[in-house]
Amino acid sequence: MKTTDIAVIGAGPAGLSCAVEAAKSGARVTVLDENLKPGGQLFKQIHKFFGSREHRAGIRGFRIGQQLLEATERLDVQVLLDAAVYGIYEDRLIAYITDGRDHTIKAKKIVLATGASENALAFPGCTLPGVMGAGAAQTMINVNRVLPGKKIIMVGSGNVGLIVSYQLMQAGADVVALIEAAPKIGGYGVHAGKIRRAGVPIYTSTTIKEVLGEEKVEGVITASLDEKWQHIEDTEKRFEADTVCLAVGLSPLTELAWMAGCEFTFIPPLGGHVPIHDRNMESTLTGVYIAGDITGVEEASSAMEEGRLAGVACAESLGYYNEKQALALKNEIWDRLDALRTGPFGEGRFTAKLKQLEARRQLA
């Protein structure tokens, strides 16, 4: 049977950062990802990242992805692709399918870095071809280089909605409008500024009433919402559009954590039910760590830091780092994570993450 020191499930920014950090210590690391290419959501992120130099600010996401892949090669991390993990059993036995066949691998430590999936939204016409996740559109334009449509309506003004609107225009589409049900724009003002300058109107307190079309999207009818989130009569607007992109939040992909038996807590700002973890990113199961969007949806920069943290912690518990070495590394990472979770946009997540840690303490 295949064995490894540390098995990382998911080759997104969290999983790859974890693998690199753990491999630096000398540990044997195997990364499993269901896709044919590694990188998770990172290769579709072609914008320059925020943060500071230590967070690789100012560097475009896909270039960070390339750097991470180069590092995994340099450090002899084994990356198994087309490896969909479907089960985690006793003694950290992992079952996965490659090319339709069953395989297993046994690990001393497991890191779950499975990411998140996009939420859907129900409205008349929501299943018509042309209605898709904003991340789906982002994948199509930036990874596959095809436009899903020419005239786009974006729903949701969080950073994903704002960034993907901008990137759709960079790929040559027009964004007809961005609508947001809340009375305020959710994402960063600087991201909103980019698309406003390009002439995209942002309608707050507005929702989709109906998507028009028989075989595919042909138009959208929007309506304004009052303070109680009810449609206001006679506020309908009609837009010509061939594509509707939904950027209405992400939910952590936690099936494997449930199955493995991790305990959960419910924290809406992190995307709902999230596995409980401690300061080392260890879940309630000894030897099973979690990192990235699975622990609560944030962004790629914090996913990478959480990955590193889990990597250092695994290496420490396997004896590749002594306590002092590990603590020095962890202190740096905790500082960087805290830096990303400050300010009016970060504070909410900071408090939410504290709650998640608190849940761990209560169990102990």
Next chain:
Amino acid sequence: MMQKTGVIYQGFRSEKELAEIPGVPSDERIKKGSVAFIECAQEIPCNPCEEACPYGAISVGKPITNLPKLDEDKCIGCGSCIAACPGLAIFLVNASKSKGEVSFPFEYYPLPKKGDEVDCVDREGNIVVKGKVLRIIKPPKYDATAVITVVIPIEYIKIVRSIKRLGRS
């Protein structure tokens, strides 16, 4: 219903917000020559602008959510900070000549050419005036972000923030 103003409602900074943020230079400084105009109005975790300035004219400090503060006397208007800003929120303005100049980051295809007459737009994307492209720079270290400088009537230097995207042929 009255449209509420401000970045969280409209997606761009109102004049009132701009007047209050520490990245915006004084009118006197703008008249003396090219200077950075930093429209970063929310406390987000970010500081590449601070590192990008070779003259130490931008300070963010700790925590990195502080708003970037411009020392307008140290700024020589070199423009190095423009492409470093992931928020595309830094511009360069110059009112020292009879015509005004504005430089801005631009990440669309295609680029205009030097000397082209272009439609200049405000923060809401409205075409407000014609301008002439004075310069386009895009060195490798900007990593695909172009910085375009347009010449416009001087009264527009605080209004024009980009150009209308050009059509793809």
Next chain:
Amino acid sequence: MRVLHHPILGDETRKIDATIIVDGRKIPAIEGEPIAATLLSAGIKKFRETQKNHKPRGIFCAIGRCTDCVMTVDGIPNVRTCVTPVKDGMIISTQKGLGEWGGKK
């Protein structure tokens, strides 16, 4: 439509080097790209019809999760086209309902 020029990613360097047949129509493709990408490049948005009400469906997640994009590929139904790479000469058909092995109906 393909994105041939891009301000950040640069010009497209891959070449059209394959053809797939979709409901009898020949579509130029790039070997290895997801089938769904080829279809969108040709403006095809409807990938299947639902079992009961024959409602059209297209891609939704593009990362292999939602199964909205399934089609019949070389006679095998329920293939997620957003994560299945193109091979030259593939025969693809819009899937009706749960599909059928052999790809008729």
